[in-house]
Amino acid sequence: MQETDRRKFLGFAIGGVLVAAAGAITYPLYKYLAPRKREDARQKVVVAETDVPVGGAKFFELEGRTAVLVRKSGGALIALSAVCTHLGCVVQWQQDKEQFLCPCHGGQFTADGTVIAGPPPRPLEIIPFTVSNGSITVG
Numbered sequence: 179m180q181e182t183d184r185r186k187f188l189g190f191a192i193g194g195v196l197v198a199a200a201g202a203i204t205y206p207l208y209k210y211l212a213p214r215k216r217e218d219a220r221q222k223v224v225v226a227e228t229d230v231p232v233g234g235a236k237f238f239e240l241e242g243r244t245a246v247l248v249r250k251s252g253g254a255l256i257a258l259s260a261v262c263t264h265l266g267c268v269v270q271w272q273q274d275k276e277q278f279l280c281p282c283h284g285g286q287f288t289a290d291g292t293v294i295a296g297p298p299p300r301p302l303e304i305i306p307f308t309v310s311n312g313s314i315t316v317g
C-alpha cells in the first residue's frame with residue numbers, strides 16, 4: 179500500500195516537473211515567434227526613404243502588428259504585413275534571394291508577398307503607402 183502511494187506521488191511529481199519544463203521551453207519560443215501585441219498601435223508610420231535600400235527591407239510596427247517595407251532590386255517599393263498567413267509567425271527577409279521566409283513551417287513569399295512554397299494559404303497583405311519629400315508614410 180505504501181509502495182503504491184510512493185509510486186503515485188513520484189508519478190505526479192515527475193509529471194509536474196515535465197509540464198513545467200515544457201512550459202519553460204515553449205513559452206519563450208512562442209513569445210519570440212508570435213507577432214507583437216497591440217502595445218504600439220500606431221495607425222501610420224513614417225520611414226525615411228534612405229532606411230530602405232535597394233534589395234533591403236525595413237520592419238516596423240503598424241497598428242500593433244509587424245509590417246515591412248521592401249525596395250526590390252528594380253527600385254520599386256512595396257509595403258506588406260509581415261505576419262504569415264498560415265499561423266501568424268513573423269516572416270524574415272532573405273536579401274540574397276529577395277524573398278520572405280517564414281521560420282515556423284517554411285512558408286516562402288516573393289518580395290510582392292505572393293506565396294511560392296509551403297503551407298500559407300494566402301499572400302501577405304499589401305499595405306497602402308505614399309512617398310513624399312524623402313519620407314514613406316505607411317498605413
Ligand code: FES
Nearest residue numbers: 262264265280285
Ligand atoms: S506560420 Fe508561416 S508557414 Fe506556418
